[in-house]
Amino acid sequence: IDCIKALMSLIGIFQKYASKDQDTDHLNKNELKELLQKEFPGLLNVSKLFSVMDALDQDKDGQVDIQEYFTTVCTLGIIYYEILGACPKK
């Protein structure tokens, strides 16, 4: 799919999990936990999840906003790229 559709999908995923409570522009701890567990199954165990939350929550407001979310998702993208890069294209 193209760049814009990929970005729209990433935004849609943020909105899907962020809108479980009144504050639809932020992910709280539980919403973030659910997003990471469902979207990246097996990537992180629960105890690591909350340390990830602290790392993501750059402004320490206990919530993750779209900017912190995109920073995270891009970091995961770079990790995937490096993993892919490690195995030469067939």
Next chain:
Amino acid sequence: IDCIKALMSLIGIFQKYASKDQDTDHLNKNELKELLQKEFPGLLNVSKLFSVMDALDQDKDGQVDIQEYFTTVCTLGIIYYEILGACPKK
């Protein structure tokens, strides 16, 4: 589509344009220009493109790597989110 597929699409797009020359891990000016023009039609005019290149090229090596690319794509994602946010969901 899910998060991982969206990330894989973004990686695939980077690789598609970065592999037009020998250096498949970087976008040179022409590759970046082609990516931005094709993936974000109408978003930028050509003269702006090269100022975007300078802004993206954080380590000033005249190339854009995967990290600089993801930083850009995420910035565009946040801009789209804010534009979407400005118009209430129907």
